[in-house]
Amino acid sequence: MKKQKSIAKLMSTDGLQHAGYLAVAKTRAKVLKVFSHVIPIRRPMLFVGETSCEALCDMLISEGNTNVFIVTDSVLTKLGIPAKVTDYLDAKNISYKLYDGVTPDPTFKVIEEGLRQSLEAECDSIIAIGGGSVIDAAKMIAMSQGNDCQPKKLIGILKARKPSVPLYCVPTTAGTGSEATLGAVVSDDTTHQKSLSIDPRIVPLAAAIDPVIMKGMPAHITADTGIDVLTHALEAWMSANASVETDYYAASAVKSVMHYLPLAYKDGSDLKAREEMGIAAHYGGIAFNKAGLGYVHAIAHQLGAYYSIPHGRANAIVLPYVLDVNRDASKKRLASLAKKTGMIKEGQTIGSDSNITDNFITQVRDLIKTLNINPTVKGMKTSDFDSIAKAAAKEVSDTYAVPTYLSASEIKEILMKIKQVSDEQVDQAKNSDKVA
Ligand SMILES: [Fe+2]
CATH class of the missing domain: 1.20.1090.10 (Dehydroquinate synthase-like - alpha domain)
Structure with missing residues (x-):
């Protein structure tokens, strides 16, 4: 048959x-x-539960990071979702710069702007708070900053030569699983055609599965x-x-x-x-x-x-x-x-x-x-x-x-x-x- x-x-x-x-x-x-x-693929350290965001921040701090670039989107900012992380960083006297310019299906422009702001603020680490688009954008910013190059140079397979800036993720949706994967999708600004960057160096260091963050979905x-x-x-x-x-x-x-x-x-x-x-x-x-x-x-x-x-x-x-x-x-x-x-x-x-x-x-x-x-x-x-x-x-x-x-x-x-x-x-x- x-x-x-x-x-x-x-x-x-x-x-x-x-x-x-x-x-x-x-x-x-x-x-x-x-x-x-x-190719060995690293697994992010996983924190789970209602205080997992705080545990993720503790890990970031214990690794010597003092100035965090927070990547998110404007809808989440309006809903006050990043506050669970920023309040904790405030309490720990850790400085941060918040970038909420990520759009659905982020383009190179969105990522380049994030990279510019992170470099300008001299951030030493990144926390992504959002769904798949935010996490993908943060992955590209972290890898571009770590490799001192524009995001376009990282499109393709195994393009990075150096590690990413330390990246930590707080997913707000239970969907893409992007916090665990070695890929990031970027859309072209004009054609909206999608390009993929695949590299084990893009895998975040840690992720927090925090149900309190997800309950507003x-x-x-x-x-x-x-x-x-x-x-x-x-x-x-x-x-x-x-x-x-x-x-x-x-x-x-x-x-x-x-x-x-x-x-x-x-x-x-x-x-x-x-x-x-x-x-x-x-x-x-x-x-x-x-x-x-x-x-x-x-x-x-x-x-x-x-x-x-x-x-x-x-x-x-x-x-x-x-x-x-x-x-x-x-x-x-x-x-x-x-x-x-x-x-x-x-x-x-x-x-x-x-x-x-x-x-x-x-x-x-x-x-x-x-x-x-x-x-x-x-x-x-x-x-x-x-x-x-x-x-x-x-x-x-x-x-x-x-x-x-x-x-x-x-x-x-x-x-x-x-x-x-x-x-x-x-x-x-x-x-x-x-x-x-
Ligand atoms: Fe999917």
Whole structure:
């Protein structure tokens, strides 16, 4: 059956190209596997709990730092979120300079301005307080300052020659896990095209998972970012480059998300749920740092670029369809994950891998429904599908080790399903407006 499918692919219109694509993609995946084994990746020191911010500051101070550059965004400043850190630094007589100019998907200009201000204030260390965009910006500022160069020089793999300025992170969302990873994404100021810097020197020294900081996160952001965590863990689990180590972190993250995300969504002040989601995000970051991601992210990144869908929500929209297409190739792995994480529905007799996997995918769909994630992709056009499919396929072949490679037509089928659901939502909304 499998053989028949690959022959059918070769005979399809994009089949011949697909065969060449497969060879390149699989070779790159093997190179990535060697890279992840040969290059040592540091782990940040992890502080967890309601006083973890303070413990993180104590570590910074004990290492001799006296003048901190705090990187955040203006929304968090308005909400007073950095105060938990700045009040503590004030009490300890540590000086700091606050930069809240980070925007979503930070550009080179945003990072260059941060670097300029940090140098001007002669800061010796950096604390990032924010979501993935803030942490990525802080990583780039820290590495540029440490290497005495402009951020653009650090785009690519292993570009740094010297260590970063000591970097400490306080994530405010439980999503990207950026505080654990060796990458940072920067957008071009004009084209908004994203570039990546990958270097073990970019990994922060420490991170604080502080549920008090996270409790103000609105429910819809809790939902979107929580599904980002689940997607990191699932794509790392299904990756051809998964290992015993990445499996441990991926399975732990999946188990926590399935249990605690609905609780954190329902009651944002549930500190236990917030803390567990923060740890899950960190573990998801550790898992995909080595095992990589897959088609969910590859397609979701395009939905973000073309239609401005927030990253986590885009993942939630794409995830069920990619699980469906991976079902046959990954059923053994997904069934073993379901058993490991206790995701066998109550009363379900343990059946075949296929049954367990189908049940697992249904539970993921149910979770997304429970979180009321809006599946609408405004402005989605079939005329964009060719270029979206091409970009997603390129991202996969350049960066990931997926369990099964999709042809352009298969990616477009997923896009068509997403569009159908989105159109139905728009129609339903119009009809309910008329009734009202
Ligand atoms: Fe992600």
